[in-house]
Amino acid sequence: xxxxxxxxxxxxxxxxxxxxxxxxxxxxxxxxxxxxxxxxxxxxxxxxxxxxxxxxxxxxxxxxxxxxxxxxxxxxxxxxxxxxxxxxxxxxxxxxxxxxxxxxxxxxxxxxxxxxxxxxxxxxxxxxxxxxxxxxxxxxxxxxxxxxxxxxxxxxxxxxxxxxxxxxxxxxxxxxxxxxxxxxxxxxxxxxxxxxxxxxxxxxxxxxxxxxxxxxxxxxxxxxxxxxxxxxxxxxxxxxxxxxxxxxxxxxxxxxxxxxxxxxxxxxxxxxxxxxxxxxxxxxxxxxxxxxxxxxxxxxxxxxxxxxxxxxxxxxxxxxxxxxxxxxxxxxxxxxxxxxxxxxxxxxxxxxxxxxxxxxxxxxxxx
Numbered sequence: 001x002x003x004x005x006x007x008x009x010x011x012x013x014x015x016x017x018x019x020x021x022x023x024x025x026x027x028x029x030x031x032x033x034x035x036x037x038x039x040x041x042x043x044x045x046x047x048x049x050x051x052x053x054x055x056x057x058x059x060x061x062x063x064x065x066x067x068x069x070x071x072x073x074x075x076x077x078x079x080x081x082x083x084x085x086x087x088x089x090x091x092x093x094x095x096x097x098x099x100x101x102x103x104x105x106x107x108x109x110x111x112x113x114x115x116x117x118x119x120x121x122x123x124x125x126x127x128x129x130x131x132x133x134x135x136x137x138x139x140x141x142x143x144x145x146x147x148x149x150x151x152x153x154x155x156x157x158x159x160x161x162x163x164x165x166x167x168x169x170x171x172x173x174x175x176x177x178x179x180x181x182x183x184x185x186x187x188x189x190x191x192x193x194x195x196x197x198x199x200x201x202x203x204x205x206x207x208x209x210x211x212x213x214x215x216x217x218x219x220x221x222x223x224x225x226x227x228x229x230x231x232x233x234x235x236x237x238x239x240x241x242x243x244x245x246x247x248x249x250x251x252x253x254x255x256x257x258x259x260x261x262x263x264x265x266x267x268x269x270x271x272x273x274x275x276x277x278x279x280x281x282x283x284x285x286x287x288x289x290x291x292x293x294x295x296x297x298x299x300x301x302x303x304x305x306x307x308x309x310x311x312x313x314x315x316x317x318x319x320x321x322x323x324x325x326x327x328x329x330x331x332x333x334x335x336x337x338x339x340x341x342x343x344x345x346x347x348x349x350x351x352x353x354x355x356x357x358x359x360x361x362x363x364x365x366x367x
Contacts (some may be wrong), residue, residue, distance in 0.1 A: 004047065004087045008036040009367035010076040010136035011345045017064045029063045031346050033367070034074070036131060039140050046088030046143045048099060052158025052339065052362040053134030054080030056165055056192070057266060058289065059126065060353045065291055070128035077126040078134025078363075082149070082161040089143040096157055098147040098323065099125060099139070101165040102313035106144065117172055117313045124313075134161075135345060137365050145316035147323060155327065159337045162192070162360050163323055167331060168314035169287060170197035170262070171322045174204055176311045177260045177285045181205030184254055186245070188212045188274055189265035190222050191356035193287060195336045197262050200322075202226035203330040208254060212241065212273070218358060225332050233269075238276035245277060257281045266290040275308075283307045335359070341366040 010033070017029040041047060059077045061067035069075055081099040085092040103123045104116030111119050125141065126133030132140060149160060170193055179185065185201045187194050190213045201209050203226075211227040213219050219230035231244050249256060257280035263270050266288025275296050278284045282304065301308065314322075325331045340348055342363040352361060 005038060005138060008038055008132075008136055008138045009365070010034055010036055010131075010133070011342060012074045012076050012131070013063055014074045016062060016066070016073060019066070031063075031349070032074075036076075036136075038138065039130075041088045041140060044089055044143050045140055046085045046092050046146070047138050047140050048081070048083040048097060049086045049138050050081055050083045050134055050136055050365050051096075052082055052156075052161040052364050053078040053136075053342075054161045054164070054166060054192075055348055055352055055361045055363060056080055057356075060349060061289060061291075062127070063349060064353050067289070067291065069126075070124070071130060075126070075131055076133035076136050078136070079125040079127065080161050080165040080362075081125060081134040081139065082157050082159075082164065083139075084157070085146070086138070088140075092143050092146060095146075096149040096152070098149060098160065098164045098319055099134075099141050100145045100147065100314070100316040100319060101125070101168070103142055103145045103316065114315075117315045135342060135363060137367050147316065147319035149323065152327060155333070156339075158339055158362050158364050159333060160323070160326070161362050162333060162337050163319070163326055165313075166192045166336075166360055167196045167200070167326060167333075168319055168322045169193055169311070170200045170264075171318055172314035173197065173262055173285050173287050173311040174200055175318070176309050177262070177283050179204050179206060179260060182207045184208045184210075184259050186210045186212060186259060186261045186277060187227075188261065188263045188270045189267075189288065189356075190215075190218050190227075191264065192336070192360035194262075194264035195222065195225065196331060197264055197287070198222055199226040199331040200325070201262070203325055208252065210245065210248065215358075221335070225335070233273070238273045241273060242276055259283075261285065262287055264288050268292045268294060278304065278306050278308070280304050281306060283309060285309045285311055287311055337362060339364050343367075
């Protein structure tokens, strides 16, 4: 068992990137390695030694794109965390765990009616958990929603950090869309979250899963991990892609109605495509986030009897099931994950912001 540290080492966002509205001048964001004192733990809190923390599009949004955080900088980012409990509630000490990316209060009306993933009092590492986040040596968190990792076999503990968001968020999205056996699904964007969305939809029982992206190599990879068909969107308009999907439906004898579309890019082109594909009795689920606006004739929803659904995070009670999908091989993790030393965080942020990585990057503490 690891010893209780006398300090927590962390990489903090001391200032986000800023753009002057008048001049357009950009002031780069700043990351700094800092020491934080371990907090006094409440009776039902624990201190987790971080094994790995995934780099999410949300982290990049906070750092580069003006997405506000609940707690202001200086702030340790990172919410996709796996590690080992080293102090606090004795029942948890020594156990390997996933930390849910969003932790509900468990007391409000939303929590009591099954919508705790969007609890307004929730705590999110790297956003609303004080100064603490996953890009650190340790993190204090409530024990109530931890997901114990048992019998992980050959899976490196750091790799399982990806389950805490990139795999659980798609599962919550599938629940919101009520994906059933035999459903037909489109996934727009097969980066870190989209790759899991394809696999989870298939694991739940979707009959047809179509992956759409602008990376041909990534699309070919997904043919081996749940995608029944792929569409390369490079240089194509939403009308072009809708035409390819129509041809695919005709070829395979699939219906025009009832498709469930998951938009995982958070980009304007991705969202415009999702809206263009939404048709009779279909559902469009928005997973990716962006600060832009998209125009849409909302009366089409009435005419199509269709739905647009937002989804946020994942209920902690779903984590054990998603973890079992990974550990049992129904959702492949290893081909979708890479690790880097946490000391490379600045370079990794630049790389991931320039282009969504082929594999989710997990940072391992090396303080």
